[in-house]
Amino acid sequence: MRTSLVATILAMAVIGVVLVVVAGEFYRDLALDNQRKLLTEIIEMEVHEQLEGAQQRAIEVGTSIRADVSFRQALEQHQSPRLEAALVRYIERHAPMFARLNIKRTVVLDKDFRALVNLELSPSVSSSDVLPCHAQIERLKHGPGNGRTAHSLLCPVDGRVYLGTLMPIGSDPVQGYLQINTDAALDIKKLEKLLNTPLLINFTDGVEAYRSPQWVERSAAGATLRIDHTLRDARGDAYLLISLIFDVAAFQQKLKQTEGLILMGAALITLVAVLIALLLLQKTTLQPLGALTQQLRLVGENQDHLGEQVRVSGNKELCQLATHFNAVSTELRELYQKLEKLAFTDALTGLPNRELFYDRLTQLILLARRVPGQFSLFVMDLDRFKYINDTLGHQVGDELLRQAGARLHDVVRETDTIARLGGDEFAALLPKVVDTQGAIIVAERMHAALAEPFIIDGHQLNSGISIGVVMHPYHGENQHELMQRADVAMYHAKQNQMGYAFYETEIDKHNVLELTLETELKHAINNDSLKLFYQPKIIVDSGEVYGAEALLRWIHPERGFIPPDAFIPMAEQTGLIHPLTKWVLKTAVRQAKQWHERGMMLNVAINLSAQSLRDPGLIETIESTLREVDMAPHYLTLELTETAVMSDPRRALDILTELDQKGVMLSIDDFGTGYSSLAYLKQLPMDELKIDRSFVMEMDKDKNDAVIVHSTIDLAHNMGLKVVAEGVETDQAWHTLKALGCDMGQGYFMCKPVDADTFMEWLDSSAWHPPKQQQV
Numbered sequence: 001m002r003t004s005l006v007a008t009i010l011a012m013a014v015i016g017v018v019l020v021v022v023a024g025e026f027y028r029d030l031a032l033d034n035q036r037k038l039l040t041e042i043i044e045m046e047v048h049e050q051l052e053g054a055q056q057r058a059i060e061v062g063t064s065i066r067a068d069v070s071f072r073q074a075l076e077q078h079q080s081p082r083l084e085a086a087l088v089r090y091i092e093r094h095a096p097m098f099a100r101l102n103i104k105r106t107v108v109l110d111k112d113f114r115a116l117v118n119l120e121l122s123p124s125v126s127s128s129d130v131l132p133c134h135a136q137i138e139r140l141k142h143g144p145g146n147g148r149t150a151h152s153l154l155c156p157v158d159g160r161v162y163l164g165t166l167m168p169i170g171s172d173p174v175q176g177y178l179q180i181n182t183d184a185a186l187d188i189k190k191l192e193k194l195l196n197t198p199l200l201i202n203f204t205d206g207v208e209a210y211r212s213p214q215w216v217e218r219s220a221a222g223a224t225l226r227i228d229h230t231l232r233d234a235r236g237d238a239y240l241l242i243s244l245i246f247d248v249a250a251f252q253q254k255l256k257q258t259e260g261l262i263l264m265g266a267a268l269i270t271l272v273a274v275l276i277a278l279l280l281l282q283k284t285t286l287q288p289l290g291a292l293t294q295q296l297r298l299v300g301e302n303q304d305h306l307g308e309q310v311r312v313s314g315n316k317e318l319c320q321l322a323t324h325f326n327a328v329s330t331e332l333r334e335l336y337q338k339l340e341k342l343a344f345t346d347a348l349t350g351l352p353n354r355e356l357f358y359d360r361l362t363q364l365i366l367l368a369r370r371v372p373g374q375f376s377l378f379v380m381d382l383d384r385f386k387y388i389n390d391t392l393g394h395q396v397g398d399e400l401l402r403q404a405g406a407r408l409h410d411v412v413r414e415t416d417t418i419a420r421l422g423g424d425e426f427a428a429l430l431p432k433v434v435d436t437q438g439a440i441i442v443a444e445r446m447h448a449a450l451a452e453p454f455i456i457d458g459h460q461l462n463s464g465i466s467i468g469v470v471m472h473p474y475h476g477e478n479q480h481e482l483m484q485r486a487d488v489a490m491y492h493a494k495q496n497q498m499g500y501a502f503y504e505t506e507i508d509k510h511n512v513l514e515l516t517l518e519t520e521l522k523h524a525i526n527n528d529s530l531k532l533f534y535q536p537k538i539i540v541d542s543g544e545v546y547g548a549e550a551l552l553r554w555i556h557p558e559r560g561f562i563p564p565d566a567f568i569p570m571a572e573q574t575g576l577i578h579p580l581t582k583w584v585l586k587t588a589v590r591q592a593k594q595w596h597e598r599g600m601m602l603n604v605a606i607n608l609s610a611q612s613l614r615d616p617g618l619i620e621t622i623e624s625t626l627r628e629v630d631m632a633p634h635y636l637t638l639e640l641t642e643t644a645v646m647s648d649p650r651r652a653l654d655i656l657t658e659l660d661q662k663g664v665m666l667s668i669d670d671f672g673t674g675y676s677s678l679a680y681l682k683q684l685p686m687d688e689l690k691i692d693r694s695f696v697m698e699m700d701k702d703k704n705d706a707v708i709v710h711s712t713i714d715l716a717h718n719m720g721l722k723v724v725a726e727g728v729e730t731d732q733a734w735h736t737l738k739a740l741g742c743d744m745g746q747g748y749f750m751c752k753p754v755d756a757d758t759f760m761e762w763l764d765s766s767a768w769h770p771p772k773q774q775q776v
């Protein structure tokens, strides 16, 4: 831009100089014209002066003649010859004067303008018949004043120009008139000397009256200036052309010098103007534009420069532009900050999000590399969030996340970062917590804060939190290691309900196996690696088979048999328990239907974990499965441990009541191992109670266990419940139970859990006979 502006200014300067040159030419022509006018005026004036002088001299001569006595007497007597003689004498007496004054004719008129004497003086004095300047006489005759004063007029006479001067002789009355004719050309010729310039006098008919010896027709271009002046007669007709040639070379030279000076001056002024224009341009336009361009470049390179104000002075429009630029820049900065906030803030909790957390973690790691230091990193997961979210809805879940985030934020320092990584996963970055003790204090504070119930939508919710803790640099030096190990520690804490756990290599190994198992279990649900084994439940009184408990088995293609105790807790923690339970339910009900179709009306029992009670789709799944297979609900028993029921008693009551109403049989499993009270259990719509195998297996040896089994049977009967004894391993135990009035037995003594085919074989071959119809 600078270059184009400078080029424009220079172009304007060149145009300026060209204009000055053209104006100079014009000025020169004008000056020459003025010179011509001036010379013309001078010539006019000089011609007039010469003719005036000639007139004056003629008057003086006339006056002198009039005074001559013999002339006067002759005039008075009207004697022409005497008058002529007197005049000739006078002329001869004054011949030198007449010659000097170029007097060519002298005419005497009477008072009536009749010519009395007409003398021609050149070359000698002689009388003439032709009156010169007759027009003058006519004009005087008819003009005002009737010729009482002297009067001159130019008249052409025989190829010459006479200046006729007519004056009265005598006064009051006028006796006559005297006309003195001088050769005007000879008077005009004096201009040659006076003006010191060649002269040419021409008659208009082309006859040359006079030509200076120095007269040249043409001269070097522009060196001379020819001025023509026309003399007119009494009628106004041109008859004499006076031409003068002036040497204007010096004048031209002077003009050229002036022109050169003007040109130089103009160039100098243009140069100064250009420099001033450039300076002004620099100050008022280029500098502000440069400042704005520079700021734009800085903003383009780094948005941190947004909002910086550019101060410019000079051009009004550019100042306005800068004001608008600054306003837009400020708005953009605010917008950018908002966008940045949105990009780095978790919309639900208002906490920093995963991106910002990772950014801060990276910064801390980089800082620790320059200034060796330690810090703590926590990865946290809310307990029971999924259940709360699934059962009470997303709005309650969202509010729980908000409140949990706020509580975590409240128990750390300003310099710490609490972020929500997604779902119910939070993380903390504690730059000042540099040792294990400090981390423990913060973890316990967080744990305590989250242990308090949440009141949301009128619900009192118990959630809690599991925290995995790592210390930089002991547990990892980069972001991936630290996050992954904090995750492992958190998973360990959750699994073991520890609240918080520090990372240890051993946990990691264990967790790796668990994580692998989790993935494999997902696949196992969809292929043939899972199997249901069945263990009969036998009516003690009749020895008939009442039904069978379905027990899950995982025959891993590489690891072999995996017992349910090894993967069911993991399935419960990961949520896999829901598809797993669904699979067990469908498989068991279909199997029962097959028994029924073969005439054996057996009941099938499946185990439900605590999580299954929280599955909002549980009842619908059970109903649809029974409907699909077309089996009466009382052929299905759902076994729930005391612990599962007690984890959420209110919900357990609701679900179990509904299931009871649908006609499904309900059983309390592993009774005696939990902390439930019979008073509470009494409120539940249960059908049977299973005494935990640990008591049954030892009752013949341990009196306490025998007392527990005995009193449990009595209490259950009092509550209207059937009693099933698990872990019947011996004939003695079987008989003891029979003696105690136990309703059913289950254990290795009768049959171990076996696959479906083996179970059928067992039914066909064993001493324990299957029922022909449902017994209970």
Ligand SMILES: Nc1nc2c(ncn2[C@@H]2O[C@H](COP(=O)(O)O[C@H]3[C@@H](O)[C@H](n4cnc5c(=O)[nH]c(N)nc54)O[C@@H]3COP(=O)(O)O)[C@@H](O)[C@H]2O)c(=O)[nH]1
Pocket (backbone or CB within 6 Å): 535, 549, 550, 551, 552, 553, 563, 564, 565, 568, 584, 606, 607, 608, 609, 639, 669, 670, 693, 726, 727, 728, 729, 746, 747, 748, 749, 753
């Ligand atoms: N939620 C679900 N839990 C399930 C499912 N399948 C099994 N389980 C639970 O796993 C636990 C272990 O079960 P398992 O290894 O199958 O053990 C059962 C029997 O094999 C065992 N048993 C039966 N009789 C005897 C005996 O005489 N002696 C002896 N030492 N053990 C015996 O008892 C287990 C049956 O327990 P229970 O469920 O309490 O009736 C166990 O807690 C299962 O509940 C599943 O599909 N879902």
